Amino acid sequence: MKTSEFISALRAAPTNQLIFVDLKGHAVHYGYHLTELKAASFETVDCGGQTNRWHETIVQLWVPPGPANVCMMAAKFLKIFDKVRGMIPLNLDAEIRVEYGDENLFPSTYHVRSVTRHENATHVLLEPPATTCRARDRRAAPAQATDPSCAAKTQSCCAA
Structure with missing residues (x-):
């Protein structure tokens, strides 16, 4: 709120x-x-x-x-x-x-x-x-499905 x-x-x-x-x-x-x-x-x-x-x-x-x-x-x-x-x-x-x-x-x-x-x-x-993974959340968002900061779905969402 x-x-x-x-x-x-x-x-x-x-x-x-x-x-x-x-x-x-x-x-x-x-x-x-x-x-x-x-x-x-x-x-x-x-x-x-x-x-x-x-x-x-x-x-x-x-x-x-x-x-x-x-x-x-x-x-x-x-x-x-x-x-x-x-x-x-x-x-x-x-x-x-x-x-x-x-x-x-x-x-x-x-x-x-x-x-x-x-x-x-x-x-x-x-x-x-609650905790979350912002990179995963961006990847899961339909409008942001091509976000280059996230790896492909078969890989980890982490950059490291």
């Missing part, structure tokens, strides 16, 4: 509690803190020898010892987001990710699959990341 889509969903219901849940229904503990907003830029070279560049907005959550029994309100999250955006450039077209981990959710930087509004709560569905 793009950062702009996420923020728009929160602005639509600022008085809602903001609840982050994983695909199994485990929620980030109430009383969490938004500890950092990161404007991350990545430059990589994949196994096919192609360079890749992308940006992400990363929301880092943390639960302190003895957390409160309430979730952060969307309005508070937005206030923090707007303040940070005034201090560092956050790319609204970048994917938004959520960094978190506890005894129920493996520490990771999760994708935001969806944001749904309920009567008094906005639920953010977190999806764990």
Whole structure:
């Protein structure tokens, strides 16, 4: 999900509690803190020898010892987001990710699959990341079937 889509969903219901849940229904503990907003830029070279560049907005959550029994309100999250955006450039077209981990959710930087509004709560569905081979993905894409950075299908996709 793009950062702009996420923020728009929160602005639509600022008085809602903001609840982050994983695909199994485990929620980030109430009383969490938004500890950092990161404007991350990545430059990589994949196994096919192609360079890749992308940006992400990363929301880092943390639960302190003895957390409160309430979730952060969307309005508070937005206030923090707007303040940070005034201090560092956050790319609204970048994917938004959520960094978190506890005894129920493996520490990771999760994708935001969806944001749904309920009567008094906005639920953010977190999806764990998966690894992939970008060279293979390019080769498998019909429009890119002749990509010279990948070997023929009978060979490895790796350049090395």
